[in-house]
Amino acid sequence: MRLSQLFFTSLRDDPADVEMPSHRLLLRAGYIRQLGSGIYSLLPLGFRVTRRVEQVVREEMDRIGSQEMEMPVVHPAEVWKESGRYYKIGPEMVRFKDRGDRDMVLAMTHEEVVALLLRDIVQSYRQLPMMVYHFQTKFRDEPRSRGGLIRVREFVMKDAYSCDRDEAGLDANYRLQYAAYERIFRRLGLEAIAVGADVGIMGGSGAHEFMVLNDFGEDTLVLCEACNFADNQQIAIVGKPDPTPEDALPMEDVETPDATTIDALATLLDIPRSKTAKAAFFVTGDDRFIVAIVRGDYDVNETKLVNVVKARGGLRPATIEEIKARGMEAGYGSPLGARDAVVVVDELVVRSPNLVAGANRVGWHVKNVNVPRDYTPDHIAEITNARAGDPCPNCGQPVVLRQGIEVGNIFKLGTDFSEAFGATFLGEDGQAHPVVMGSYGIGLGRNVACIVEAHHDEKGIAWPDEVAPYAAHLVTIGANRDPQIAEIGDRLHEIAASAGRDILYDDRDESAGVKFTDAELLGMPWIVTVSPRSIAAGGAEVTRRATGDRSTVPLETLERWLRDGFEIPVPATA
């Protein structure tokens, strides 16, 4: 591809409003362009990278026997009503009507469609196990997109679905996908770690997320460096120290002016935060009022709370008015005297004697509150966030917290969808059984961005060979003064192209500085320079982008490399 003809432009200035290196570089190097919030065009270079990532994923899916197919982006709403997710999912699902006034949605994922197909096609246990996958556009109207390709609203995802006779089959396919994911991310040049994850709206019995550590990541991971423990903070349960036993003392009001926060309260009373109880107020999507009580030295984990109260439609913070209406006072809140509220108490609170809790009147707290003596929880559960330094549940060593970006996930769905759609098969026993399903996603664009995050320097991108849009970037210098240079450049380009392996050929009449700068920004793994100087030195100069290793190779050798797909060892520095 001649750079002079490529639909692309590089930007000299950094675009405003970009935070992440991948966003900045993909924009500046002409790989992507934004169309709207969270909506991007892939320019030819960006499209080529994405296709190469897709091909890696395809090969590994095919390797484990998953069959490629394609399912629609636009679904009749009935499909989502039948699974119930039409009602569970909020505004992130785009809904519209077609000309016949029928409710339609844009697909966020494809479990429903797979289950429908299973109902039609799978009749016998002999047709199972089976795995399918496709690459398809998803649209999720996220409240907030960010980070370039990291978090977008429209994106292409590889989603695979395993279909099994029983749990054992699901486990086997789950392990196959897990292993395939490890191969995929290794090939993409990503150091991904699998963490235990919440099953969320997908339902099901188990899940892993594959995470790349990144300070801009939106997920918090709880990791143990001493063993292999790794969980998303959403579900991580770590050790908690046993409280010092005390005899339960009688409750006693204490005046606490302006102590609306745990820190202020602890300071005022000169007690550790661990001697206080913190109240957090939420309303569920199905309109129940929740009071969550954790000890003052912990934070409420909303994912765990959602799961405990089985909150349909999630949780939102309660308003001041809603709190007052239940007989409580924000800043001085506790379940004491609360009404019409679901009280969820962290198990550590139950074990901790004589805590200071809110009195539900401004300026007052109550000392020596003990559960369940002083109020009755509706649920007692572990509902706190793991903290850095807390003991690992496996080995007891202190855990660390890290930010991560989710580059893939695998879910054990179970039979929720197959039961909802009546996707059953006849087993060997002659009985109907629901297909046991699993779901496995990888977002292509997000992976492209993460590859850039992992493979760049101050000059630009440095693509791994496996995903580079072109294997090599050929730069000619002085071609307009020396016809021989242009001829050599044209010939090398033609050799690669006719071997079916196009390279990027910077044939522009630009200065050496401009060409080198662009070559380093665009990030092809090999930069080949042909100039009067290189010819005098014996051929072409070949530079490894990632390392800067450089050597001069004879043109005949270079031609052979180009024919052979440029799969060459790093040349020794001449």
Add this chain to the structure above:
RNA sequence: CGGGGCGUGGCGCAGUCUGGUAGCGCACCAGUCUGGGGGACUGGUGGUCGUCGGUUCAAAUCCGGCCGCCCCGACCA
């Protein structure tokens, strides 16, 4: 949805407070020179200043509505 910020040529910005001929750098076009690290000079192209309305002799500038984008939070299979 709450808080904050921003919309002026392809990109980055000034001009807005204090109303009066729409500017700068980069990019782009033509030419000359230069020629291995975003080179120099000369001459050019391109903008109804997000949009609608109001105030005014006069609006990029003041006022109001709307739209869009970014950041923080909420949210996130």
